[in-house]
Amino acid sequence: MTAATNRPAARAVPSCHDEAVAVEAPAGVPVVALVGNPNVGKSTLYNQLTGLSRDVGNWPGTTVAVGRTVWAAPSVGDVLLVDLPGTVSLDPQSPDEQLTRDLLVDRPADERPDLVVVVVSAVHLARGLYLLRQVQEGGLRAVVAMTMTDVADRRGVSVDLRALATAVGSRVVVVDPRRGLGRADLQDALRDGLSVAAPVGTATETGSAPGDALAAAEARFAWVTRAVDVATSHGPVGRTSWSDRLDRITTAPVLGPVLFLAVMWLLFQATTTVAAPVQAALDSFFSGPVSSAAVRLLGTVGLGGTWVQGLVVDGLIAGVGMLLTFVPLMAVMFAFLSLLEDSGYLARAAVVTDRTMRAIGLPGRAFLPLIVGFGCNVPGISSTRVLPDARHRLLTALLVPFTSCSARLTVYVLVATTFFGEHAGTVVFAMYLVSILLIVVVGLLLRATLLRTMGNDPLVLDLPPYQLPLPRLVATGTWRRLRGFLRTASGIIVATVVVVWALSATPAPGSAGTFGDVPVQDSVYAAAAGAVAPVFDPAGFGDWEATSALMVGFVAKEAVVSSWAQTFATAEPGSADDPGSLGDALRASFESSSRGHPVPAVLAFLVFLLAYTPCVATLAAQKREIGLRWTLTGVGMQLVVAWMLAVAVFQVGRVFA
């Protein structure tokens, strides 16, 4: 370790905004940055090198994720490995690319990485070398890690490593992060690379006159072309490979969309047939055996029937149980996403859906999170990661809550069968239409207001070669995403469930009962619902019963029906076809709160239920993806949109009813 020994002990990784996030690099630990074009296997390499300890930093508003880990590299020693967002070049087109440029070249010399590993795909050699050239021009030491040589081989392209290294003036090693090969070579290259003095850069001037930038680009292209010419040889290769033949089907005008819908149908099937039963089993396991075991245990230590039992059973166990019921759903979704990404199909799906999504200013890929959202918003928001541009991720993550998830369906079905009898199906269907309409309208409004600066470049998309997904890679990718979700979501979900329990266990001032032993309607929770209720008077459901159901619905829509059951002190209906006495109670409640116009009031209630915040788990996922500020902005927007729509529905409906 030579060049790196006298660097400052800590360094700051700057964000696109003012807030800086400090990365503590222990004194003397050299910093090695991974850069590369999108889809070259850069993050896979990062995860392979560091194990699974990816530490993701979130920057509010832009969600540029930079992984950074101190990696104890055998034969090199400790290295702070920084995984930068994928970028085509250092002339930034998106915030992600801007961040990469900021960290690499726009920093003072002593804050830049000691060594840059440029991950280059053998299939897209020219493109990768263009980025390498820019890194070299920035005065950074570079090592080339070449991936996808197997795919290039199959295409009849072979690369002469020695000739390439001579031509580009950087060491070149072959790695296969998908199969875990080439690690030792890369470590040797890092060790050697870190022990030589940094070259004097010729710093690229992208900010100067456009003519100069163009000339610089021309010079770079010439350099790249020379290097590619001396280093690669093409065997005889047919013009149409099997990948092309497959593309002819997957992106075809009619067949492509049909195939895409089939894949999406499969995704839904996977969540309902695989995840849903496990979810139900987990749910009954926590509300059944786990809860009764806790009750018994507390009974033996003399705490049975006390508020402690309430806290443990209705607070903690219910909260953890709710969190865990998301696990199978998220696992299936993440595994499916990994499959789609790893195989290369996702890029084709993006081509197929592109024109539809352009209508609201989003690229084709945004279709996927929205479709997933109709199953469950939480994985929908997590899957916004398939979008390379941070602004697109932000807009999509703000729109996903308006997709009508399956938890909301349980409430629609109960309410619709209670109030609309044989027309229930039509009402439920209408809710889905309203949901789609909301996505389009809110999307257009956001584009015209908060996200005016968002670009809408026409489709220019690289179609990566198809690959057979590796089960190990899908499994680790799924686990990593799942772990990330649990780490960020667990706190919020469990805390919210505990708070709701605490509020409903606390007697309201002036009512009988003690903490932990009070009927719901006499609790602080009911008092709060009563205080909020007048807000919903113009929408026709301004009583504490409906309001408290909506408050519970803020935590989880699954809880709305059981909350009503508790409120009206009736049993939950056995089936949707037989709402029973709960239906009678509901009818009476809406009849009085709407002063004789129950039908428009119920429709307004359903619209509100559709449009406002889906659940705390969604908020947790949003906070992870787009930061707290945008999450709260989203909540405000959902409440305003939901309230205005509900009032409009009731007021207009009252005239016609």
Place this chain on the structure above:
Amino acid sequence: MLVASADVEPGLARRLAELGIRGGEVVTPLHRTSGGGRVLAVGDTRLALARSVLRRIEVARS
């Protein structure tokens, strides 16, 4: 086909050039895609382009 020029805004032109669509490079149009665009073969890579972009790229038969 030989690319002559791409008459698009500078940022997009640069991106196209980085992806291999620049003056003097050979591209081969492949099949049409859903949405009205096309897939282009540029060297060993495949790019999906929207019709609006394709219309602005001038080519000469090589």
